[in-house]
Amino acid sequence: MRWPDELVETPDLQGAYPRLSEAQIQALSACGERRSARREDVLFAEGDPCVAFLVVLAGKVAEVKGYGFDDQVIGIHGAGRFLGDLNVLTGQASFITAVVAEDGEALAVPAEELRRLVTEDETLGDLVLRAYLIRRSMLIGLGAGFRIIGSRYSPDCRRLREFAARNRLPHRWIDLEEDTDVESLLQRMGLTPQETPFVIWRGEKVLRNPTNAELAKLIGLPAPAPRESGWDLLVVGAGPAGLAAAVYGASEGLTTIVLDSVATGGQAGTSSRIENYLGFPAGLSGGELAERAEIQARKFGAQFSIPAEACTLQEQEGHHVVTVKEGAVIQTRALLIATGVRYRKLDVPDLERFEATSVYYAATAFEAQMCSRDPVVVVGGGNSAGQAALFLAQHVASVRLLVRDDALTRNMSRYLAVEIEQHPGIQVMLNTQVRRLVGEQTLEAVVAEDNVTGERFTLEARAMFVFIGAEPYSRWLADEVALDSRGYILTGLDAARSGRKGVPDSAGRPFPLETSRAGVFAAGDVRNGSIKRVASAVGEGAMAVRLVHEHLQLRG
Structure with missing residues (x-):
């Protein structure tokens, strides 16, 4: 590739490129491997799974967008700096390429070891998380990652763009209606405008009008993972209630998996600014809140699967079994339904x-x-x-x-x-x-x-x-749990009064957030009687985990 005349280290903008202390590097060295680095060596490439946390010990490393195609250097880093972005913590593929610009040495720490260390070392965890959040925003602004090619009038193009935006995936949209050079690009690749939208990555991976699940697979978002023994807790819905349950469930030792059909954050994730959430006087966006909560839950071992749309609920041999539209079947000892609500549509022609x-x-x-x-x-x-x-x-x-x-x-x-x-x-x-x-x-x-x-x-x-206004997203439950006349899930005393059998007749059952089926709980906006606020949904998600523990203890 063509290098800049001067390899000047990129300034640390707002904490995006901090330098690790000697003590932090020593702690990382105990569970990492030192590697020599020669000029032009590729430490990791765009599209590769992120398996290691890399620290520059000597020399310089460039982070490059479009390596091998249009080679745009977006940052140069020297000794003490670490590479990558949120994908190291989330398991997504890399959206850029790291190329050695000046001979030196690098430290490679397995990604799972980094996740453990940031849990144990609060200072290191805060430093890495803040830098990675800022870098992800920068990559989105730069249009790094994959390209979506299609017409602004195409529903499928809009679907793909919305999925990428809601999941904060770095990408670039090329509009067929405005970009005069795109047709020659398609001709070189043997593609026609009639086949759009396309997703192109690294100039070689081409998806023709992919589903959201196919796009997710391309960039490394995991599908639901089966477990022979089943899960302790399955959370359906990754809004504030579901994310809180994931954090508390995983941190308290429950094997926890979270499903969502679109993205983490739920309706709160689509809010440009939440100004009345406790502890954030300047406000924060729903997307930022969701991103931080997901990383926090992953830090404790929770797994996420997006997109994964729950379709049916059944009971088999004391387990709750959820079938996922994308093909998986998940067994769990306890289930939290946090699917929230969907906005109503206007009753107007066309x-x-x-x-x-x-x-x-x-x-x-x-x-x-x-x-x-x-x-x-x-x-x-x-x-x-x-x-x-x-x-x-x-x-x-x-x-x-x-x-x-x-x-x-x-x-x-x-x-x-x-x-x-x-x-x-x-x-x-x-x-x-x-x-x-x-x-x-x-x-x-x-x-x-x-x-x-x-x-x-x-x-x-x-x-x-x-x-x-909105209506609850509960139709997938059919008649498996008791609902009110509007489709909201009944819990606690309301569930007991519904006349549905399923919860053991014992003192205190159903629990306050428990449905008419033992071991199935509901939290957040989908629950009858909930307060439609982010803070209350978070509280219900945390409370539900406490009740899950009680349920599992009673089961022995």
């Missing part, structure tokens, strides 16, 4: 036609990029709608917030309502509902109605964000 290109149910960086500099409407009067409006106002041409009630504070926190009313980029339209969508391939406008006067008017909009 909604499905526009959902593929212009209708969204989340407001993250991905959605903001999709409608950058366009006028948008946000429909809803709760906190999710308010947070979405504030976030989008930073990225789009204009935001109209359509609320069917006569006051913002009817269903929205007062602090959020005040912030919205004072924002110059948001127009609040009360007593307003959407009646019709207008456009050809994509949305061009919405026809809205004043529900007091009956007057109808047209609002220019290239995208519509919908936050109008």
